[in-house]
Amino acid sequence: GAVVSQHPSWVICKSGTSVKIECRSLDFQATTMFWYRQFPKQSLMLMATSNEGSKATYEQGVEKDKFLINHASLTLSTLTVTSAHPEDSSFYICSASPTSGRNEQFFGPGTRLTVL
Amino acid sequence: EDKVVQSPLSLVVHEGDTVTLNCSYEVTNFRSLLWYKQEKKAPTFLFMLTSSGIEKKSGRLSSILDKKELFSILNITATQTGDSAVYLCAHQIQGAQKLVFGQGTRLTINP
Numbered sequence: 032g033a034v035v036s037q038h039p040s041w042v043i044c045k046s047g048t049s050v051k052i053e054c055r056s057l058d059f060q061a062t063t064m065f066w067y068r069q070f071p072k073q074s075l076m077l078m079a080t081s082n083e084g085s086k087a088t089y090e091q092g093v094e095k096d097k098f099l100i101n102h103a104s105l106t107l108s109t110l111t112v113t114s115a116h117p118e119d120s121s122f123y124i125c126s127a128s129p130t131s132g133r134n135e136q137f138f139g140p141g142t143r144l145t146v147l
Numbered sequence: 148e149d150k151v152v153q154s155p156l157s158l159v160v161h162e163g164d165t166v167t168l169n170c171s172y173e174v175t176n177f178r179s180l181l182w183y184k185q186e187k188k189a190p191t192f193l194f195m196l197t198s199s200g201i202e203k204k205s206g207r208l209s210s211i212l213d214k215k216e217l218f219s220i221l222n223i224t225a226t227q228t229g230d231s232a233v234y235l236c237a238h239q240i241q242g243a244q245k246l247v248f249g250q251g252t253r254l255t256i257n258p
Binding site for chain 2: 035063072073074076124126134135137138139140
């Protein structure tokens with residue numbers, strides 16, 4: 032149980048294009064999902080907290096107009112990197128926290144984004 | 148500002164050795180401290196610690212929290228090559244679910 036998937040697992044795009052990454056909780060409902068970014072050999076940095084049915088809460092320094100988050104259902108959150116640039120190349124990981132109230136986060140397998 | 152600092156950043160040992168990984172934190176309103184293991188992809192959960200002095204064990208891994216001195220350690224005994232990974236420590240504050248991660252310790256176990 033408590034499986035989180037991400038799609039795609041790997042994407043390469045041209046500079047200036049937009050890329051959408053999906054995060055799904057497969058066997059539980061998640062009111063809250065989190066999006067992290069991880070640069071090579073660095074730790075996970077929280078980008079934003081995504082709440083179902085409401086606007087995401089972004090961490091300081093994260094541009095909300097560049098990283099669009101939508102959490103339209105209890106099992107799906109999406110992160111869209113708009114007008115991607117090479118410096119956006121990174122490993123993006125989501126996590127989901129069960130609505131049942133358990134204080135846990137289950138991580139997805141991550142999406143590696145490479146912007147050329 | 149809340150932060151988590153791990154040490155060492157990198158550690159190389161031989162199979163069979165015992166290792167201790169350190170995590171210190173500064174947080175305004177502590178809720179829990181968590182340890183994760185990250186190999187190539189997403190972190191996998193190891194332990195959640197909320198109370199001081201209570202050791203949590205899972206096989207060869209164990210962890211303990213000291214809320215007075217604001218640190219936690221993760222011990223791995225009889226290390227195996229499969230223990231090679233980045234070990235991440237994170238804290239969670241009261242009233243929020245988000246996690247603040249440390250830099251991680253890259254552990255390499257040589258045969």
